[in-house]
Amino acid sequence: MTVQRAELSRRRLLGLGLGVGAAATLGLAGCGNDDEQGGAASGNGGKTYDGPKVSLNLWNGFTGGDGDIFKKLVDQFNGEHANIAITVATYRWEDYYAKLPGAVTSGNGPDIAVMHMDQLATFAARKVIQPVDDVASALGLTEADFAPTVWKGGLYQDKRYGIPLDMHPVGFYYNKTLLERAGLDPAKPPTDRSELEEALAALKGKGIQGFWMSPFQFTGGMTGYSLVYQFGGSLYNADATRATFNSPEAVEAVTWCVELVTDGHSPANVGQDADYLALKSGKNAFNVNGIWQVNDLKKSPEVQWGVAAMPQIGSKKSVWANSHNFTIVQQPRGVDANKVAGAKVFVNWLSQHSLDWAAGGQVPARRSVLDDPKFAELTEVNTLATELPDAAFPPAAPGIGDVTNLFYVAFNEAVLGKKSPKQALDDGVAKADKLLEDNRKKYGS
Amino acid sequence: MAAPTVAEPTVTEAARVDASPPAARVMHGRATPYLFLLPYLLIFGVFGLLPIALGVWLSLHQWDFQLPNKPFVGLDNYADLFSADSLVYGDWWESVRATATFTVASVPLLVVLPLGMALLLNRSFPGRTFFRAIYFAPYVLGVAVIGLLWRFLLDANLGFVNHLLGLVGLPSDTPWVTATPWAWVSLVGVTVWWTCGFNAVIYLAGLQDIPAELYEAATMDGASTWDKFRNVTLPGLRPVLLFVVTTTILASANMFGQSYLITQGAPGNETRTVVSYIVERGLAQNDAGRAAAMSITLTLMLVVVSVANFRIFRYQED
Numbered sequence: 001m002t003v004q005r006a007e008l009s010r011r012r013l014l015g016l017g018l019g020v021g022a023a024a025t026l027g028l029a030g031c032g033n034d035d036e037q038g039g040a041a042s043g044n045g046g047k048t049y050d051g052p053k054v055s056l057n058l059w060n061g062f063t064g065g066d067g068d069i070f071k072k073l074v075d076q077f078n079g080e081h082a083n084i085a086i087t088v089a090t091y092r093w094e095d096y097y098a099k100l101p102g103a104v105t106s107g108n109g110p111d112i113a114v115m116h117m118d119q120l121a122t123f124a125a126r127k128v129i130q131p132v133d134d135v136a137s138a139l140g141l142t143e144a145d146f147a148p149t150v151w152k153g154g155l156y157q158d159k160r161y162g163i164p165l166d167m168h169p170v171g172f173y174y175n176k177t178l179l180e181r182a183g184l185d186p187a188k189p190p191t192d193r194s195e196l197e198e199a200l201a202a203l204k205g206k207g208i209q210g211f212w213m214s215p216f217q218f219t220g221g222m223t224g225y226s227l228v229y230q231f232g233g234s235l236y237n238a239d240a241t242r243a244t245f246n247s248p249e250a251v252e253a254v255t256w257c258v259e260l261v262t263d264g265h266s267p268a269n270v271g272q273d274a275d276y277l278a279l280k281s282g283k284n285a286f287n288v289n290g291i292w293q294v295n296d297l298k299k300s301p302e303v304q305w306g307v308a309a310m311p312q313i314g315s316k317k318s319v320w321a322n323s324h325n326f327t328i329v330q331q332p333r334g335v336d337a338n339k340v341a342g343a344k345v346f347v348n349w350l351s352q353h354s355l356d357w358a359a360g361g362q363v364p365a366r367r368s369v370l371d372d373p374k375f376a377e378l379t380e381v382n383t384l385a386t387e388l389p390d391a392a393f394p395p396a397a398p399g400i401g402d403v404t405n406l407f408y409v410a411f412n413e414a415v416l417g418k419k420s421p422k423q424a425l426d427d428g429v430a431k432a433d434k435l436l437e438d439n440r441k442k443y444g445s
Numbered sequence: 446m447a448a449p450t451v452a453e454p455t456v457t458e459a460a461r462v463d464a465s466p467p468a469a470r471v472m473h474g475r476a477t478p479y480l481f482l483l484p485y486l487l488i489f490g491v492f493g494l495l496p497i498a499l500g501v502w503l504s505l506h507q508w509d510f511q512l513p514n515k516p517f518v519g520l521d522n523y524a525d526l527f528s529a530d531s532l533v534y535g536d537w538w539e540s541v542r543a544t545a546t547f548t549v550a551s552v553p554l555l556v557v558l559p560l561g562m563a564l565l566l567n568r569s570f571p572g573r574t575f576f577r578a579i580y581f582a583p584y585v586l587g588v589a590v591i592g593l594l595w596r597f598l599l600d601a602n603l604g605f606v607n608h609l610l611g612l613v614g615l616p617s618d619t620p621w622v623t624a625t626p627w628a629w630v631s632l633v634g635v636t637v638w639w640t641c642g643f644n645a646v647i648y649l650a651g652l653q654d655i656p657a658e659l660y661e662a663a664t665m666d667g668a669s670t671w672d673k674f675r676n677v678t679l680p681g682l683r684p685v686l687l688f689v690v691t692t693t694i695l696a697s698a699n700m701f702g703q704s705y706l707i708t709q710g711a712p713g714n715e716t717r718t719v720v721s722y723i724v725e726r727g728l729a730q731n732d733a734g735r736a737a738a739m740s741i742t743l744t745l746m747l748v749v750v751s752v753a754n755f756r757i758f759r760y761q762e763d
Contacts, residue, residue: 094729097729098728098729101510101511101731102510105510105511125512126509126511126512126731127511127512127513128511212602215623215711215712216709216711267601267602267618268601268618268620269601269602269618269620269622269623269624270601270602270623271596271599271600271601271602271603271604271622271623272596272709274600274601274602274603277603278602278603281603283602283603399730402729402730409713409714412711412712412713413712413713416623416624416711416712416713418712418713418715419713424713431532431535431536434531434532435532438532441507442507442509442512442732443512444514
């Protein structure tokens with residue numbers, strides 16, 4: 001009869017838990033919808049969870065090899081936590097960001113959502129995600145635990161909306177076979193402007209176009225973005241109220257990219273992904289591309305490749321970077337305190353296990369993991385981790401992603417020779433300022 | 446014995462209805478057609494009329510469904526499309542031009558080429574079914590498949606198309622997807638390859654409806670092949686032709702996937718179509734108000750084109 005008793009007590013416990021949950025929900029509902037803090041303030045912020053069993057939905061956009069690693073981590077978490085069951089749904093990032101707000105409004109959204117840093121402000125302003133300041137404080141997370149740039153990026157209007165999981169900068173990929181053919185040392189890729197330009201001249205001497213410049217955001221635009229900051233410019237002014245990517249520095253940076261084409265270091269009309277495919281197939285020596293390509297290149301052992309930190313072409317070091325963040329989603333149908341508590345436990349757990357995540361080709365956000373000797377074994381990812389103090393993250397303003405796209409359009413026109421760099425960037429800034437003003441009106445900031 | 450007893454009153458009743466005064470018949474008949482229409486009307490109302498009405502409503506507001514305030518802005522969203530200093534003016538008209546360019550270039554090809562194909566495929570020769578299937582085959586592929594496929598085939602530096610052109614001594618560096626007018630050639634070419642099988646099938650059905658006696662009679666009168674085509678085939682196909690022209694114009698004016706995937710709007714935004722821009726503003730930038738105003742303006746433009754189209758065909762009929 002022990003079994004029966006145990007069962008009974010479990011049932012009672014469940015009932016009790018439900019009751020407590022319902023009470024908490026009622027209490028929170030009483031606070032009114034405006035109290036966004038309500039949900040996140042419950043529980044002990046994610047250290048532990050010993051309430052009734054909860055099942056949580058998590059959405060992400062990890063459609064590549066990173067998705068498998070993420071699922072493995074979730075399975076491990078589910079195995080270690082009997083009372084929390086996480087179900088993962090994966091969508092392409094573009095679809096994902098379009099889908100999420102509607103799903104949340106209709107009450108069909110996830111409990112946890114993975115989001116890029118530059119999307120946090122937009123989704124916070126649109127009340128899709130809720131502040132997680134208490135998670136950070138309960139878990140004792142401070143700026144000291146993370147790279148400062150990535151930690152500050154999670155803030156919007158002085159509240160924290162994201163717990164950083166990783167950072168993904170661009171790196172400088174090179175084809176060793178081509179470097180050898182041009183008489184260059186394949187172990188020493190260029191690190192600054194003069195070395196790079198010498199290398200390109202040597203490659204050109206062998207009839208190799210060494211640095212294919214893609215006119216598209218992925219990844220020519222991201223090269224241009226990095227260089228704008230390297231030359232001392234910036235895409236926006238300090239409070240992101242005006243676009244500044246037509247400054248003399250920015251024009252100089254984009255001009256440098258365009259001249260790769262006019263000087264014959266890149267063919268004209270490079271297509272989407274053609275720069276990277278050409279690197280893999282031994283036609284292109286250098287390609288600035290995302291850290292996520294490390295795992296893809298590892299699948300092709302016949303390619304002799306290496307990756308280094310982005311060379312310093314301008315007056316200082318800088319690279320394009322973004323970061324994946326965990327966010328906790330608002331629930332219009334009322335907050336389930338247990339779910340929120342469970343979600344926090346998961347965020348904390350995965351943040352601590354981000355070394356395994358690094359194997360997916362991302363730099364972990366936590367310093368403790370960065371300093372872990374096991375991380376040093378992940379050679380390529382570790383190389384790019386050195387770039388992080390110089391990462392130029394996009395500013396936290398709602399709708400900023402759409403404005404940054406205008407820079408990429410201007411870059412496209414400049415590299416394709418439709419307009420001079422100055423003209424393209426001037427036109428882009430004129431439009432960007434209008435869009436920024438429109439955003440201010442819309443989001444009322 | 447149940448059947449006759451049931452059937453009998455029905456017959457008498459029907460007879461009685463026929464014999465009854467007109468008022469009673471009207472009473473009986475008035476609701477019937479509407480009842481038959483009701484199921485469709487409900488579906489059309491919920492999924493057709495209601496969204497249109499909501500679209501008009503949206504277009505009068507600054508609308509982000511996630512934000513608490515959705516201020517009424519009157520006709521501002523429409524005025525924005527026509528005032529040169531607004532945020533969307535330049536992009537909107539650039540996209541209208543892109544759609545117009547694509548439509549003007551693709552519709553004649555999509556009307557004429559499939560007609561030729563249908564005429565050929567309508568003759569009897571061995572392997573006819575096989576060829577019919579072959580020409581229709583691309584149409585069953587999704588836009589994502591054909592988009593990605595052609596983006597790689599048409600790549601200026603690594604693509605197979607330029608490689609082949611190089612082999613036969615033609616220029617091998619044509620920027621098929623990154624510069625106009627080549628980008629238009631690619632988009633129109635891919636669309637024709639992709640969808641002409643569909644129009645050909647419609648023409649085939651139309652050709653099979655033309656009575657063989659007409660051709661026989663024409664032959665007796667000594668008509669040449671060209672005469673038969675002009676005076677028997679074309680008039681016989683007129684309703685089909687009207688259908689093909691109208692649907693092709695509408696489909697071309699709604700082009701989205703091909704430019705979204707193959708050229709990505711490049712160079713700059715030159716090949717970004719109206720629908721592409723509406724999707725971008727409405728769904729990616731959450732500016733449903735302006736996007737709805739653009740949709741309705743596009744609809745009105747297409748209404749004008751379609752009415753003109755019907756007029757021209759009716760004029761020919763007279």
